Amino acid sequence: MKFTMNRAVFINELSVVQRAIPSKSTIPILSGLKMVLTDEGLALTGSNGDISIETFLSSQNEKADMTIESTGSIVLQAKFFGEIVRKLPDNHFSFEVLDNLQVKINSGTAEFVVNGLSSDNYPHLPIIEEQNQLKLPARVLNKIINETVFSVSMHESRPILTGVHFTLENGVLTAVATDSHRLSQRQIMMPSSTESFDIVVPGKSLTELSKSFADEEEMVEINIMENQVLFRTENMNFYSRLLEGKYPDTKRLIPTAFETEVEFHVPSLMAAIDRASLLSHEGRNNIVKLSVESDKVTIYGNSPEIGNVQEDLSFNKISGQPLDISFNPDYMKAALKAFGAIDINIRFISPIRPFTLEPTDTEISFVQLITPVRTS
Amino acid sequence: MKFTMNRAVFINELSVVQRAIPSKSTIPILSGLKMVLTDEGLALTGSNGDISIETFLSSQNEKADMTIESTGSIVLQAKFFGEIVRKLPDNHFSFEVLDNLQVKINSGTAEFVVNGLSSDNYPHLPIIEEQNQLKLPARVLNKIINETVFSVSMHESRPILTGVHFTLENGVLTAVATDSHRLSQRQIMMPSSTESFDIVVPGKSLTELSKSFADEEEMVEINIMENQVLFRTENMNFYSRLLEGKYPDTKRLIPTAFETEVEFHVPSLMAAIDRASLLSHEGRNNIVKLSVESDKVTIYGNSPEIGNVQEDLSFNKISGQPLDISFNPDYMKAALKAFGAIDINIRFISPIRPFTLEPTDTEISFVQLITPVRTS
Known part of the structure; x- marks a missing residue:
C-alpha cells in the first residue's frame, strides 16, 4: 500500500471518521x-462499537490529487x-506500508515511521440489506434530531x-423523545x-450523526437492518446500533383540552426564564413559578441564601383561567431553544398536569410537554 | 446607597475586579x-488574599450615565x-440597598432582591506609601511578563x-524566571x-495582571511597599503580595563562550519541534535529539510504542563544532513562543551544558537558557 495525496483533503475525511473513534x-x-x-480510491473506517463511520474518497477526486502506487490496507492508531x-509541513504527504506493518509518512523534509496493526483484525461492519429505505435532506434530518434529542433520558435505568x-407510518415520520419528565x-x-x-436510535448516535454531514443539502438514505440503522450519503456510511425493547406508547400522554393559554415570543420568554x-x-429544588392572571404573566424565582427575583413577562395573548404553576426552568429553556425565534402557545390544564408548548404556526407539527x- | 447607571459600563468594571475574586x-x-x-463615583474591590484589584468609576463619566441618590457601601456575592x-433586560439598571443589607436591583420589568454583607467586615487593602516608583506603558510591562513568566516553577518545594x-538598578530593569531546568x-x-x-512577584499575580489592562498604551505606575507591590493605572489599583526570601543569583548561570552556533527563523523551528x-x-522521557553537522541540522523524536520521526531543519547559518544534544521539547516550544516570529541564535557548549537562545537583533536584551x- 503506497500513495501520495493532498493533506487537507485527507484531514477532512479523517475528521469525519474520527467522530466514531474513541481515544x-x-x-x-477500536x-x-x-x-x-483500492484502485477506485481510499476508504476510511472508524468505530466505537456503538457507531461506525465509513467514508470513501474516489481516486478520481481532483482536489485529493491522489497517486496510487500500490493498493492494500492497514490500521493505524487514530489519535497519533x-x-x-495535521502537523506535517507540506501540502501533500506520502504514505507507504513497510514490512512488519510499519508505515512511513513523508512530507517536506519530515519523515515519520509509525507502527500499524493488521486490518484483518478489525471488526466487520454490518452488511447492508437495502430495505426500509427512506430518503431526506441532511438539513431536515438534523432539524428533527435537534428538536427531540435533548429530551432523551440520561439514565440507564x-x-x-x-x-x-x-x-414511519402512512407517510408520516414521527420522532419522539422523553425522559419521563x-x-x-x-x-x-x-x-x-x-x-x-x-x-x-440511541441519542448519542444521533448527536454525532447531526455533526457529521458535509453539506446540509445532501440527501441521506436511511436503511434499517436487524439491529442496526445505516444513514448513507454519497461519501459516508454512518451505522448505529438500535436500542432493543418496546418504546412506551406516548400518544396518550399529549393532552388535547386546556383551561389556560398564553402566546409568547420565544426569545423574550427565554431571556426571562434564564434570569429567573x-x-x-x-x-434545593430548582423550580420557578409562573403566575398567569387575566392580563398579566409573572415569573418568580428564589434561593433562600441568595435572594429572589420577579418579572412581568411580555406576551402576545392570554385566554382562559388564571393559574399558578411551578416547573424546572432548565426543561423550559431546552424546549424554547428547540423552537428558535418563533411565536408559541403554552397551554395549561391545572397546576399538577403536564403543559404543552406548540408553534402558533399550525403547519409545524411539533409539540413539547x-x-x-x-408545591404545597 | 442608591444609584442607576449604564449596565455595559458597570459590567466592564466588574469584569476587571472579578479577576481577583475566587468563586x-x-x-x-472574599x-x-x-x-x-461616594459623590465622586463608584469604587469596586475584589481580592483573593494574594491579589486585590480596585477600580474607580467617576460619577462624571458620561458613558456610565450615573445618577446617585444616596451614597454608601455593601458587599455582594460576586459570582451571582x-x-x-449580565442577564438584565435593559441598558440601565438601578441598585438600592434596603434594610437588613438586602439589595434591590431593577432593570426593565425584572426585579431582583439579593442578600448582601456589611462592607465593615471586608479586609483592608495595604496603604500606599508612594516610594520606589517606576512608570512604564502597559504594553512594555505585558511584554516583559509574557517573556519570562512561563519559566517560573510550578512546584512549591x-x-x-x-x-x-x-x-531595577543603574537604569536597567531586569526580569528573571527559572524553574531550575x-x-x-x-x-x-x-x-x-x-x-x-x-x-x-508571584507568577500567578503577573499572569492576572497582564490580562487586566484596559489599554495597552496606558501608563502603569509600580509602587513597592513592605511586602506588597501595587501596579497603578488611571482607573485601577492592582495589588499583589511579594514572595519572601532571597532569589538565587542567576547571573553566573548564563554562559558567554560557545562551541557551536546555529541561526534559525523561529516559526519554522517551532513547527518542526512541535512535530518531533x-x-x-x-x-517515558519526553526528549528529542538535535544533531548539528557542518551543513545540516536534524531533529529526532521517538516513542517505542508509536514509532519515530526525523526531519532536516531549515536554518540560516551554522558555525562551530558538530554536536548531538537532547532536550525536553516543551521547554524549547515555550521559549520559542516567547520570541515570536524573529530570527534567533542558539548557542551550545557541549551535550551536557545548558544552551542559550537569543534574538539575532542584539538591541533586544533577552536570553533564554x-x-x-x-542520554547514555
Missing part, C-alpha cells in the same frame, strides 16, 4: 483508523496518526428512553413514502 | 464584591451578582522560584530612572 478503548483495535486503498498528518423513537414530538410529512418502520433560573439553580412540580 | 473561598467575604459609592447584571525576580531573562533600559528595587514532540510526548537531558 481510548478496552478493545485496542482506537485505530482502518484504511483500505491524526495529529501527525430505563435504557429504551435513552433513544429517540422514530416511526418532559417530552418532544416532531412529525414530518413524507407523502411519497410507502414504507413503514419503528426503531429506537439564576436564583432557582441555587435553591413539560411536567410541572407540585 | 469559592474559605474566607466567605468571594464577595465590595462596592463603595455578576450573572444577574522552592516557593521563591514560583515568582519572577524583578530588579530553564531560565528566561529580559532586560529593559530605563534611562530616566534613578530608583532601585529587588522584588519577587508528538512522539516524544508518548515516550535550557538545560539538556543527558
Whole structure:
C-alpha cells in the first residue's frame, strides 16, 4: 500500500471518521483508523462499537490529487496518526506500508515511521440489506434530531428512553423523545413514502450523526437492518446500533383540552426564564413559578441564601383561567431553544398536569410537554 | 446607597475586579464584591488574599450615565451578582440597598432582591506609601511578563522560584524566571530612572495582571511597599503580595563562550519541534535529539510504542563544532513562543551544558537558557 495525496483533503475525511473513534478503548483495535486503498480510491473506517463511520474518497477526486502506487490496507492508531498528518509541513504527504506493518509518512523534509496493526483484525461492519429505505435532506434530518434529542433520558435505568423513537407510518415520520419528565414530538410529512418502520436510535448516535454531514443539502438514505440503522450519503456510511425493547406508547400522554393559554415570543420568554433560573439553580429544588392572571404573566424565582427575583413577562395573548404553576426552568429553556425565534402557545390544564408548548404556526407539527412540580 | 447607571459600563468594571475574586473561598467575604459609592463615583474591590484589584468609576463619566441618590457601601456575592447584571433586560439598571443589607436591583420589568454583607467586615487593602516608583506603558510591562513568566516553577518545594525576580538598578530593569531546568531573562533600559528595587512577584499575580489592562498604551505606575507591590493605572489599583526570601543569583548561570552556533527563523523551528514532540510526548522521557553537522541540522523524536520521526531543519547559518544534544521539547516550544516570529541564535557548549537562545537583533536584551537531558 503506497500513495501520495493532498493533506487537507485527507484531514477532512479523517475528521469525519474520527467522530466514531474513541481515544481510548478496552478493545485496542477500536482506537485505530482502518484504511483500505483500492484502485477506485481510499476508504476510511472508524468505530466505537456503538457507531461506525465509513467514508470513501474516489481516486478520481481532483482536489485529493491522489497517486496510487500500490493498493492494500492497514490500521493505524487514530489519535497519533491524526495529529501527525495535521502537523506535517507540506501540502501533500506520502504514505507507504513497510514490512512488519510499519508505515512511513513523508512530507517536506519530515519523515515519520509509525507502527500499524493488521486490518484483518478489525471488526466487520454490518452488511447492508437495502430495505426500509427512506430518503431526506441532511438539513431536515438534523432539524428533527435537534428538536427531540435533548429530551432523551440520561439514565440507564430505563435504557429504551435513552433513544429517540422514530416511526414511519402512512407517510408520516414521527420522532419522539422523553425522559419521563418532559417530552418532544416532531412529525414530518413524507407523502411519497410507502414504507413503514419503528426503531429506537440511541441519542448519542444521533448527536454525532447531526455533526457529521458535509453539506446540509445532501440527501441521506436511511436503511434499517436487524439491529442496526445505516444513514448513507454519497461519501459516508454512518451505522448505529438500535436500542432493543418496546418504546412506551406516548400518544396518550399529549393532552388535547386546556383551561389556560398564553402566546409568547420565544426569545423574550427565554431571556426571562434564564434570569429567573439564576436564583432557582441555587435553591434545593430548582423550580420557578409562573403566575398567569387575566392580563398579566409573572415569573418568580428564589434561593433562600441568595435572594429572589420577579418579572412581568411580555406576551402576545392570554385566554382562559388564571393559574399558578411551578416547573424546572432548565426543561423550559431546552424546549424554547428547540423552537428558535418563533411565536408559541403554552397551554395549561391545572397546576399538577403536564403543559404543552406548540408553534402558533399550525403547519409545524411539533409539540413539547413539560411536567410541572407540585408545591404545597 | 442608591444609584442607576449604564449596565455595559458597570459590567466592564466588574469584569476587571472579578479577576481577583475566587468563586469559592474559605474566607466567605472574599468571594464577595465590595462596592463603595461616594459623590465622586463608584469604587469596586475584589481580592483573593494574594491579589486585590480596585477600580474607580467617576460619577462624571458620561458613558456610565450615573445618577446617585444616596451614597454608601455593601458587599455582594460576586459570582451571582455578576450573572444577574449580565442577564438584565435593559441598558440601565438601578441598585438600592434596603434594610437588613438586602439589595434591590431593577432593570426593565425584572426585579431582583439579593442578600448582601456589611462592607465593615471586608479586609483592608495595604496603604500606599508612594516610594520606589517606576512608570512604564502597559504594553512594555505585558511584554516583559509574557517573556519570562512561563519559566517560573510550578512546584512549591522552592516557593521563591514560583515568582519572577524583578530588579531595577543603574537604569536597567531586569526580569528573571527559572524553574531550575530553564531560565528566561529580559532586560529593559530605563534611562530616566534613578530608583532601585529587588522584588519577587508571584507568577500567578503577573499572569492576572497582564490580562487586566484596559489599554495597552496606558501608563502603569509600580509602587513597592513592605511586602506588597501595587501596579497603578488611571482607573485601577492592582495589588499583589511579594514572595519572601532571597532569589538565587542567576547571573553566573548564563554562559558567554560557545562551541557551536546555529541561526534559525523561529516559526519554522517551532513547527518542526512541535512535530518531533508528538512522539516524544508518548515516550517515558519526553526528549528529542538535535544533531548539528557542518551543513545540516536534524531533529529526532521517538516513542517505542508509536514509532519515530526525523526531519532536516531549515536554518540560516551554522558555525562551530558538530554536536548531538537532547532536550525536553516543551521547554524549547515555550521559549520559542516567547520570541515570536524573529530570527534567533542558539548557542551550545557541549551535550551536557545548558544552551542559550537569543534574538539575532542584539538591541533586544533577552536570553533564554535550557538545560539538556543527558542520554547514555
